[in-house]
Amino acid sequence: MDFDLSDEQRLLRDNVERLSAPTEAAPQGTAWSRERWKQFAELGLLALPFDEADGGLGWGAVETMIVMEAFGKGLVREPYLSTVVIGGGLVRHGCGDAVRKELAGRIASGELVVAFAHVEREARHELADVALSARKTTEGFVLDGVKSVVPHGDEAELLFVSARTGGERHARDGISLFRIDAKAKGVTRRAYGLADGTPGAEVRLDNVVVSADMLVGEVGKALPLIERVTDEAIAALCAEAVGVMSVMCDMTVSYLKTRKQFGRPIGAFQALQHRAADMFIGLEQARSMAVYATMMATENDPAQRSAAISAAKVTIGRNGRFIGEQAVQLHGGIGMTMEYRLGAYFKRMTSIGLMFGDADHHLRKVAKAGGLEQITA
Amino acid sequence: MDLRFTSEEQEFRQEVRSFIAANLDQETHASMLAGHRPSKDQIVAWQRVLNKKGWATVDWPAEFGGTGWNIIRRHIFREEVQAYPAPEPLAFGVYMVGPVIITFGNEDQKKKFLPRIANLDDWWCQGFSEPGSGSDLASLKTAARRDGDHYIVNGQKTWTTYAQYADWIFCLVRTNPQAAKPQEGISFLLIDMKSPGLTVRPIVTVDGGREINEVFFDDVKVPIENLVGVENRGWDCAKFLLSNERVNTARIGATKERLRRLKKLAAEAQEGGRPLIEDQSFAEKLADLEIELKALEITQLRVLANENKNGKGKPDPASSVLKLRGTELQQRITELTLQAAGPHGLVGENLDAPLGHNEDEIAPEWMRLAAPTYFNTRKVTIYGGSNEIQRNIIAKQILGL
Incomplete structure (x- = not known):
């Protein structure tokens, strides 16, 4: 039992916080910086989770947590989650030796942006609901269908696309995963900004022909891999959320101390003090669950891992919404403006709440699993 | 950073669990499992089993009978006792007045009271709240007037848990009504429940239970050696005690x-x-x-x-x-x-x-x-x-x- 960071981890945190310091004004549009992406690569952040044998740093979930929390504080919009956490996860856990080495190298150098094309219009948060079809041919597969919400799908060079090669629409069996070159014939993308301004795209595949070696893992057996990487992504998002929430709490407390009404700082009023105290409690509980998710993300038993990750997402989803809404409320009118930075954090928090399942979705999952501690007697 | 318990810590947890299983009275356990509060006799009996083992006051410094365990082990111990469930130590002694005496008391007080708290020879209760002083504790009115080598205490405490069993009560009393701030005129006194002029009246709670009481002081004589710490500095003891209480x-x-x-x-x-x-x-x-x-x-x-x-x-x-x-x-x-x-x-x-x-x-x-x-x-x-x-x-x- 030990909550301390090592010297190396503290150094990592300081470096990432320096590189991802937020701008004074709220970020506008959906732009992100290729130059900063290069700085991330130089610092080794893009090589973070890969094995040293594959040219990576061989770091783990705790280091990812440190990076993501700093990114949350800085509202970093660069495609780290989609490329390094999710893309990197699919590469590390799913790809064979040669492909893994090659992709790890290209991601680590900053050359390759990756997106995970999974969510479909009818599926809501159910991971097994995949309708996009992949027909087997003599040479390989033909993919046909639409992925509607693909974060960073607009600029990504490589897409990991889930597809159904067999079974009914909701069946756990029959889902396969493919590597698709975003410029392949038949791939069209409609770019848009997600609710918080993160770039995203709808990705349409019209009879896209891929060779058999683009299949990741075994035919029809991709769901456990997708679940594992999704759990890792949720753990990373929880850490990012803690960064986002901590800034919203800090901004609110400092506003309560400076804004004067009725001749005194509004933070002198008990109704607002108690609200701020509840925000603080929400943040501390969220921080604890982000640590828990980090520890459980590498748990070998999928059932235990999944229940723990869901529990963390419930806490993050609820407390994040509470803190975001209260931060805007306590700021009053200024919290409503596009220009003031708070709104950007509030929107990012809202996006995180919706990604990979909202609080209700995950609460149902924990309830179905019989809780975190199963009673056998 | 590692949230897992080490294998030594897990072994320790098992050791605590086995000890409780082997030594806790079966009837006490069954009754608590069903949802009853442990009785006075059950609490005392279990405390003495723990004291024999050297586990009566695990959070105290080792020189006063603590175990010297680090904070994680103390946490594990507490969790195992609660989760078994076994009776928890009487908080008023082990978690409240004990640490106050250790931190603010003199040598005689330590010698006289601490071993009896550990063995639950003295049952303690807490004299803080008054009818007019709840959340605003520092407004308390129970007065202690110095008379030779005694204080003369007059006033009333309330919500006093288990006063009906108590041998001693620790009290916040006002020793200087003229102090600039209300917190500055308060002292921390130890009072024998058998003192003449002290009476206990039960308050029945909404569930029909008999836990809490009113305690009245009518010219109760308390020897000055029962003052803990410095006169008029009792608020320091109170703050210390309350922040311990929050953790527990x-x-x-x-x-x-x-x-x-x-x-x-x-x-x-x-x-x-x-x-x-x-x-x-x-x-x-x-x-x-x-x-x-x-x-x-x-x-x-x-x-x-x-x-x-x-x-x-x-x-x-x-x-x-x-x-x-x-x-x-x-x-x-x-x-x-x-x-x-x-x-x-x-x-x-x-x-x-x-x-x-x-x-x-x-x-x-x-x-x-x-x-x-x-x-x-x-x-x-x-x-x-x-x-x-x-x-x-x-x-x-x-x-x-």
Whole structure:
């Protein structure tokens, strides 16, 4: 039992916080910086989770947590989650030796942006609901269908696309995963900004022909891999959320101390003090669950891992919404403006709440699993 | 950073669990499992078993009879006692007046009182609240006037838990009514409950239980050697005691035990021909509770780890979070247990009644205890500094508002 960071981890945190310091004004549009992406690569952040044998740093979930929390504080919009956490996860856990080495190298150098094309219009948060079809041919597969919400799908060079090669629409069996070159014939993308301004795209595949070696893992057996990487992504998002929430709490407390009404700082009023105290409690509980998710993300038993990750997402989803809404409320009118930075954090928090399942979705999952501690007697 | 317990810590947990299993009186265990409070005799008997083993006062410094365990082991020990469940130490002695005497008391007081607290030879109660002084504790009026080598105490304390059993009461009394600030005229006095002029009157709580009392002081003579620390500096003792109390009132191990039990009960209870636990709404409420409890458990470990690092005797202000959320969760579990009991939750019973009587049961015991337990547990967000006061503490001490 030990909550301390090592010297190396503290150094990592300081470096990432320096590189991802937020701008004074709220970020506008959906732009992100290729130059900063290069700085991330130089610092080794893009090589973070890969094995040293594959040219990576061989770091783990705790280091990812440190990076993501700093990114949350800085509202970093660069495609780290989609490329390094999710893309990197699919590469590390799913790809064979040669492909893994090659992709790890290209991601680590900053050359390759990756997106995970999974969510479909009818599926809501159910991971097994995949309708996009992949027909087997003599040479390989033909993919046909639409992925509607693909974060960073607009600029990504490589897409990991889930597809159904067999079974009914909701069946756990029959889902396969493919590597698709975003410029392949038949791939069209409609770019848009997600609710918080993160770039995203709808990705349409019209009879896209891929060779058999683009299949990741075994035919029809991709769901456990997708679940594992999704759990890792949720753990990373929880850490990012803690960064986002901590800034919203800090901004609110400092506003309560400076804004004067009725001749005194509004933070002198008990109704607002108690609200701020509840925000603080929400943040501390969220921080604890982000640590828990980090520890459980590498748990070998999928059932235990999944229940723990869901529990963390419930806490993050609820407390994040509470803190975001209260931060805007306590700021009053200024919290409503596009220009003031708070709104950007509030929107990012809202996006995180919706990604990979909202609080209700995950609460149902924990309830179905019989809780975190199963009673056998 | 590693949240897992080491194999030594896990072995230690097993050692504690085995000791409790081998040494706790079976009847006490059965009665507590069913949801009864342990009786005075049960608490005393168990405390003496622990004292023999050297585990009576694990949080005290080793020179005064503590175990010298680090904070993680102490946490594990406390959690195992709560989760078994076995009687917890009488808080007024072991967690409250004991540490105050260790920190502020003189050598004679340490020698005289500490061993008797460890062995529960003296049953202590707490004389803080007064009819006019609840959350505003510093406004207290019970007066101690110096007369030679005695104080003469006059006034009234209230909500005094287990005063009916007590041999001693520790009191905040006003020794200087002229002090510039109300906090500056208060002293910390130890008073023998057998003193002439001291009377105890019971207050029956909404659940029908007999836990709390009023204590009246009518020219009670208290020798000056029973003053702890410096005259008029009793507020320091009070603040120290209250911040210790916040850590102890989270009772996460106990809530875990109640949750495990509730899951079993909800698997047996039927609604519409199905176990209640399969009802989605009920299962989600349980899951919700378990998730918040997990978050609080980790928050508690973070607070403990911080205190360990920052040195002893400096409770983290985040301990207010523990008190707040911990007590809310204790209440929620009693709400859900009452809900699980359904209409048979209407069949009431007194929490202090002895386990097992021979009449035909109208409803199983857990159902009969559900409503009184629910009623009684409303106290936890009130005592030890109400949860609204805890929010004030967070706003002022942590957020600087």
